[in-house]
Amino acid sequence: MAVRVGVIGAGWIGQDHIRRLTETVTGAQVTAVTDIDAARAGEAAARVGARVPADGGELIAADDVDAVLVTSWGPTHAEHVLNAIAAGKPVFCEKPLATTAEDCLKIVEAEMAHGRRLVQVGFMRRYDTGYRQLKQVIDSGRIGEPLIVHCAHRNPTVPQSYTSDMAALDTAVHEIDVLRWLLDDEIISTQVITPRATSKRFEHLKDPQIMLFETAKGVRIDLEVFVNCQYGYDIQCETVGEEGLVRLPDPAAVGVRTAARHSTEVLTDWVGRFRDAFDTEFREWITALTAGDEPTGPSAWDGYAATVVSNATVAARQSGRVIGTDMKPRPGFYATRGLV
Numbered sequence: 001m002a003v004r005v006g007v008i009g010a011g012w013i014g015q016d017h018i019r020r021l022t023e024t025v026t027g028a029q030v031t032a033v034t035d036i037d038a039a040r041a042g043e044a045a046a047r048v049g050a051r052v053p054a055d056g057g058e059l060i061a062a063d064d065v066d067a068v069l070v071t072s073w074g075p076t077h078a079e080h081v082l083n084a085i086a087a088g089k090p091v092f093c094e095k096p097l098a099t100t101a102e103d104c105l106k107i108v109e110a111e112m113a114h115g116r117r118l119v120q121v122g123f124m125r126r127y128d129t130g131y132r133q134l135k136q137v138i139d140s141g142r143i144g145e146p147l148i149v150h151c152a153h154r155n156p157t158v159p160q161s162y163t164s165d166m167a168a169l170d171t172a173v174h175e176i177d178v179l180r181w182l183l184d185d186e187i188i189s190t191q192v193i194t195p196r197a198t199s200k201r202f203e204h205l206k207d208p209q210i211m212l213f214e215t216a217k218g219v220r221i222d223l224e225v226f227v228n229c230q231y232g233y234d235i236q237c238e239t240v241g242e243e244g245l246v247r248l249p250d251p252a253a254v255g256v257r258t259a260a261r262h263s264t265e266v267l268t269d270w271v272g273r274f275r276d277a278f279d280t281e282f283r284e285w286i287t288a289l290t291a292g293d294e295p296t297g298p299s300a301w302d303g304y305a306a307t308v309v310s311n312a313t314v315a316a317r318q319s320g321r322v323i324g325t326d327m328k329p330r331p332g333f334y335a336t337r338g339l340v
């Protein structure tokens with residue numbers, strides 16, 4: 001029987017995941033959709049023949065919901081995830097798991113008290129083929145011990161509602177998660193440098209920003225976040241080791257030669273860049289649930305770690321200082337969980 005999924009939040013990514021669960025992933029059925037915008041929930045639900053419960057609480061309690069997908073705004077995630085754990089239902093939560101470390105720890109404690117993993121966080125880069133290849137090379141030891149990582153996260157533009165804090169909370173949070181996973185290491189300090197701002201931004205915004213992270217093993221990471229780069233959606237990651245380096249491949253694109261020029265297309269949004277990763281992420285989630293297994297993807301602990309580092313990075317930019325991340329020790333419950 002298909003896993004019956006209830007979706008809380010029918011905005012941009014909620015609708016995309018509803019489509020994915022309905023058209024791309026086998027073994028899943030979206031049975032309920034809710035949103036504080038009732039009309040939006042109604043339209044999204046009607047497209048897949050789902051019901052519209054009044055709110056997240058009603059949806060989580062419903063008999064026709066086996067698993068919950070949280071795609072509402074970040075500050076609302078903790079409440080829905082805690083309700084799902086209390087109901088003993090698996091819950092996939094888009095990033096961030098919660099906006100404060102305290103709320104993330106409440107989720108971690110509730111899950112440990114339940115005794116079994118229920119939570120997966122939507123850090124889809126761990127499912128990207130290029131990042132998986134990068135990890136294989138690093139883990140194989142071919143480039144020796146990693147020493148330095150150079151990253152760039154560029155968006156062509158962002159809406160006016162995007163704030164300078166979001167460069168860490170919304171954008172860099174992907175690198176924060178994927179680098180912890182790639183290097184099997186923790187980020188212990190963070191610093192932000194703000195170069196000359198681009199003129200092609202809203203006045204309130206510090207853009208670009210350079211974030212500097214240090215890991216427990218002493219690896220240094222520089223990350224350029226540039227969300228009004230104009231030219232495309234561009235994700236770069238290069239790890240330098242003692243004996244070589246490994247670089248994230250650009251997405252495959254045909255090379256065109258014409259009029260004395262050779263060109264390849266650059267993608268323009270994250271939807272296209274990570275489409276396959278999102279598909280794999282949900283396929284693996286539904287496969288685990290169908291088998292009655294715990295989810296294998298990024299865990300509540302990974303969600304906690306990412307929130308600690310992204311919040312510290314906001315504090316680092318605001319204060320102009322190097323900020324320690326002050327992370328709790330990882331409980332044994334999560335020692336082998338969330339490694340994908």
Ligand SMILES: NC(=O)c1ccc[n+]([C@@H]2O[C@H](COP(=O)([O-])OP(=O)(O)OC[C@H]3O[C@@H](n4cnc5c(N)ncnc54)[C@H](O)[C@@H]3O)[C@@H](O)[C@H]2O)c1
Nearest residue numbers: 009010011012013014035036037071072073074076094095
């Ligand atoms: N993994 C990724 O790359 C990725 C990409 C985009 C967004 N996201 C995350 O997904 C989440 C949603 O982002 P979005 O771009 O779809 O935003 P959005 O604003 O388009 O959609 C959010 C929807 O949630 C609804 N909502 C808010 N609070 C609610 C509540 N308590 N109960 C029910 N509905 C509620 C809103 O009315 C809205 O329709 C965010 O946390 C965002 O960071 C992740």
Ligand SMILES: O[C@H]1[C@H](O)[C@@H](O)[C@H](O)[C@@H](O)[C@H]1O
Nearest residue numbers: 153155170171172174227270
């Ligand atoms: O919410 C989006 C999304 O997470 C994208 O993957 C990221 O590139 C954007 O910067 C962010 O605003």
